[in-house]
Amino acid sequence: MAGLKNADDYANGERFKGAGIFGVLSLGVGVVATVVFFLVVILNRETVVDLGGGHTEAVSVTKCLAFSWLFAVVFFLSIAVGGMFWTMLHHATNSGWGTLVRRLMENLGIMIPVLLFLSLPLVLKQVGFRDVLWEWFKDRAAAEVVAEEKAEEKKGVYIAEIRGKAEAVKSEIAEVEKIKAAGGDITPGVARFYDDQIEELTEKSKVLSAHAEMEDEALVEELKGKEFQKVNALLYAKRSYLEENFWLLRFVLYAVVLGGGMYLLRSTSLKQDKTGDPRLFTRMQTMSCLILLPFAVAWTFLVFDWLMALDYSWFSTMWGVYLFAGAALNSMGVLVLILSALRRAGYLTDVITKEHYHMMGKLMHAFVIFWAYIAFSQFFLIWYANITEETKFFLTRNTGFWNVYTIMFLVIGHFFIPFIVLLIRYHKTTTWIICSVAVWNLFMHFFDIYWIVIAERAPSLVAGEVTHIPKMWMFDLLAFVGVGGIFIFALLKALGSASLFPCRDPRLDESLNLTN
Amino acid sequence: MFGYVAEFSSASELYHAAEKVRDAGFKKWDVHTPYPVHGIDHAMGLGKSWLSAVVLCGGVLGSFTALALQFFTQVALYPTVVQNKPTNLFTLPAFFPVTFELTILFSAFATLFGLLVFIQLPRWNHPLFESKLFKKFSDDGFILVIESRDPRFKRDKTRSFLEEIGADEIEAVVV
Numbered sequence: 001m002a003g004l005k006n007a008d009d010y011a012n013g014e015r016f017k018g019a020g021i022f023g024v025l026s027l028g029v030g031v032v033a034t035v036v037f038f039l040v041v042i043l044n045r046e047t048v049v050d051l052g053g054g055h056t057e058a059v060s061v062t063k064c065l066a067f068s069w070l071f072a073v074v075f076f077l078s079i080a081v082g083g084m085f086w087t088m089l090h091h092a093t094n095s096g097w098g099t100l101v102r103r104l105m106e107n108l109g110i111m112i113p114v115l116l117f118l119s120l121p122l123v124l125k126q127v128g129f130r131d132v133l134w135e136w137f138k139d140r141a142a143a144e145v146v147a148e149e150k151a152e153e154k155k156g157v158y159i160a161e162i163r164g165k166a167e168a169v170k171s172e173i174a175e176v177e178k179i180k181a182a183g184g185d186i187t188p189g190v191a192r193f194y195d196d197q198i199e200e201l202t203e204k205s206k207v208l209s210a211h212a213e214m215e216d217e218a219l220v221e222e223l224k225g226k227e228f229q230k231v232n233a234l235l236y237a238k239r240s241y242l243e244e245n246f247w248l249l250r251f252v253l254y255a256v257v258l259g260g261g262m263y264l265l266r267s268t269s270l271k272q273d274k275t276g277d278p279r280l281f282t283r284m285q286t287m288s289c290l291i292l293l294p295f296a297v298a299w300t301f302l303v304f305d306w307l308m309a310l311d312y313s314w315f316s317t318m319w320g321v322y323l324f325a326g327a328a329l330n331s332m333g334v335l336v337l338i339l340s341a342l343r344r345a346g347y348l349t350d351v352i353t354k355e356h357y358h359m360m361g362k363l364m365h366a367f368v369i370f371w372a373y374i375a376f377s378q379f380f381l382i383w384y385a386n387i388t389e390e391t392k393f394f395l396t397r398n399t400g401f402w403n404v405y406t407i408m409f410l411v412i413g414h415f416f417i418p419f420i421v422l423l424i425r426y427h428k429t430t431t432w433i434i435c436s437v438a439v440w441n442l443f444m445h446f447f448d449i450y451w452i453v454i455a456e457r458a459p460s461l462v463a464g465e466v467t468h469i470p471k472m473w474m475f476d477l478l479a480f481v482g483v484g485g486i487f488i489f490a491l492l493k494a495l496g497s498a499s500l501f502p503c504r505d506p507r508l509d510e511s512l513n514l515t516n
Numbered sequence: 517m518f519g520y521v522a523e524f525s526s527a528s529e530l531y532h533a534a535e536k537v538r539d540a541g542f543k544k545w546d547v548h549t550p551y552p553v554h555g556i557d558h559a560m561g562l563g564k565s566w567l568s569a570v571v572l573c574g575g576v577l578g579s580f581t582a583l584a585l586q587f588f589t590q591v592a593l594y595p596t597v598v599q600n601k602p603t604n605l606f607t608l609p610a611f612f613p614v615t616f617e618l619t620i621l622f623s624a625f626a627t628l629f630g631l632l633v634f635i636q637l638p639r640w641n642h643p644l645f646e647s648k649l650f651k652k653f654s655d656d657g658f659i660l661v662i663e664s665r666d667p668r669f670k671r672d673k674t675r676s677f678l679e680e681i682g683a684d685e686i687e688a689v690v691v
Contacts, residue, residue, distance in 0.1 A: 384609075
């Protein structure tokens with residue numbers, strides 16, 4: 001066919017020469033915003049919230065800011081994780097269309113370590129964010145203190161009671177044996193009646209004696225558990241998962257799976273740029289298939305730990321896939337934007353065609369629908385089942401201020417508008433339209449994460465019916481700019497560190513001559 | 517006479533031939549290949565199909581049918597209270613699954629029946645089935661057909677034109 005491109009002509013790749021002043025500017029803005037943000041945290045001022053009816057309450061700004069930082073980190077982390085997902089999907093499905101874009105996906109994915117580093121203020125107890133965001137830390141500590149006190153108070157009675165019960169059963173057995181012996185010459189039927197009774201009591205005695213023979217300390221531990229359960233049954237049921245050391249271990253595992261996995265994939269890809277060894281191509285495919293499952297588990301549990309646990313009494317099994325859908329959709333949007341920005345700056349102009357945009361547009365369209373499908377299913381199941389523990393999440397978000405927000409941004413903005421715009425092929429292949437849709441979707445993703453994290457702030461920090469704490473949006477934006485600036489700077493660095501596309505990939509030919 | 521059936525040796529030959537037929541201004545013609553050839557629609561100068569418009573109409577009709585059906589029966593005529601859910605506009609989420617399904621169903625029907633109308637099926641027979649050469653398209657033949665109802669069709673000129681653009685074999689289909 002006419003004008004086929006030959007991958008050999010592109011074997012040297014294309015280097016990004018850096019964004020010059022823009023990169024420095026984004027770093028500067030990011031660092032300044034972050035420093036100002038943490039200065040406000042250290043200042044630890046208070047803001048007064050109007051509770052209505054003439055009542056007011058003073059709330060620590062530092063506590064409000066914990067939510068801002070979580071929001072900003074999760075927003076950018078989701079985009080980086082989406083980049084990792086697309087890289088692995090491309091390998092695992094043996095795709096050829098996006099080989100030219102794959103390096104951009106890898107560069108987006110390699111932002112995961114950067115964002116995990118930026119998430120350290122959330123993880124480190126000393127900063128003070130952790131206990132504010134995830135109330136189970138302090139609730140658990142409080143419940144344990146109460147349990148300790150109660151156990152100390154009751155332990156004498158409790159131990160005596162356990163041991164007394166064991167003794168009582170033993171004497172009961174003796175009693176029955178005595179009656180049996182006193183009966184003298186009894187019929188086999190009556191003898192069996194007594195034997196059955198003795199057997200039953202012996203079984204019971206075994207259990208109770210084993211319990212009574214336990215060390216005093218073990219019995220006190222047991223009593224503590226029971227007292228803990230009385231204080232907070234919900235947290236007691238989740239105690240083995242919501243445990244500080246396990247929580248920290250999980251964070252390390254997320255870092256290993258997400259950060260380490262992405263680093264492996266990208267470094268193999270960079271090696272292929274130099275050697276052109278086709279075995280590396282199959283190795284990356286194997287790697288992707290192996291990492292996909294741990295990746296899905298890590299991301300699911302990461303959002304369980306960071307977002308769902310903002311209210312530990314609430315749960316949704318669709319939470320992981322809901323956050324994944326938003327991540328995949330918006331990292332595709334970011335890929336479209338990076339690609340267009342690079343082309344505008346004069347890179348990749350002769351390799352990328354509107355066919356690539358068409359592909360990316362189709363994937364965006366698919367994920368707009370997928371996101372809506374998951375989001376609606378989650379809402380629908382909870383709304384229809386109407387179970388108290390589950391409706392909590394949507395009660396906060398479907399009343400007052402947040403209700404208008406939900407309908408405006410999530411129902412109409414996040415689904416209907418991009419869905420209709422992306423239906424038309426012309427829109428997917430025209431750069432300025434697809435870029436506008438990508439930017440629009442990013443705004444909606446912003447509102448989506450904001451809705452998840454920030455809606456939890458007022459119920460966590462203020463008593464009563466207050467839905468949001470005024471003026472705090474400024475700090476939400478500040479945190480967003482801070483993390484965003486650092487993210488963009490690191491991304492530009494990553495772009496400049498290698499060729500802009502995997503120049504010696506065996507599938508380059510296919511991607512160069514893509515037709516839909 | 518129905519038209520000419522011409523065979524080409526490869527997909528690439530056929531692709532270039534299609535470009536030339538397109539440039540020569542023919543309208544009533546088609547190509548037949550054993551497998552889908554990427555970009556052939558572009559080489560043939562095919563515009564966008566109107567089928568998607570029919571599908572859109574089907575989908576929209578499906579949505580409105582489902583919503584109307586549910587609103588009239590469950591809200592207007594016989595309000596059904598389930599699990600203390602409202603019986604007004606805010607019942608909408610409960611109607612989504614049915615709306616979704618009917619949208620899909622009506623779109624699928626619109627696709628199928630719209631396609632049948634556009635390609636004029638079902639029909640008993642087609643003149644091309646008279647051609648021996650044409651049968652090769654489902655095996656190893658790359659076939660181009662120009663119909664005689666095309667205004668540019670001339671019995672001799674079109675034949676020589678087909679030879680010129682590289683046809684290996686040409687058969688006139690007469691009915």
